Amino acid sequence: MRAVKMYTTQVCPYCLRAKALLKQRGVEQIEEIRIDLDAQAREQMMSLTGRRTVPQIFIGDTHVGGCDELMALDQRGGLQAMLQNA
Numbered sequence: 001m002r003a004v005k006m007y008t009t010q011v012c013p014y015c016l017r018a019k020a021l022l023k024q025r026g027v028e029q030i031e032e033i034r035i036d037l038d039a040q041a042r043e044q045m046m047s048l049t050g051r052r053t054v055p056q057i058f059i060g061d062t063h064v065g066g067c068d069e070l071m072a073l074d075q076r077g078g079l080q081a082m083l084q085n086a
Contacts, residue, residue: 014067
């Protein structure tokens with residue numbers, strides 16, 4: 001299974017929803033980077049993604065996007081393949 005990294009904040013319902021979906025799809029570990037606790041991490045997230053909102057999700061080196069994009073990827077059947085593609 002490919003590594004999953006997610007930029008989050010503590011009070012983000014979309015982050016919780018995205019984490020729940022990933023766990024349903026077999027992801028056991030998510031590297032969670034809390035941008036509400038680390039201003040430098042927020043700057044890094046915005047530099048990498050061009051976005052200010054959380055979650056911002058990476059599977060391997062691929063930026064998936066936010067919760068809506070993750071859900072859409074799953075509905076198209078691409079999430080499981082992306083997670084398994086090593």
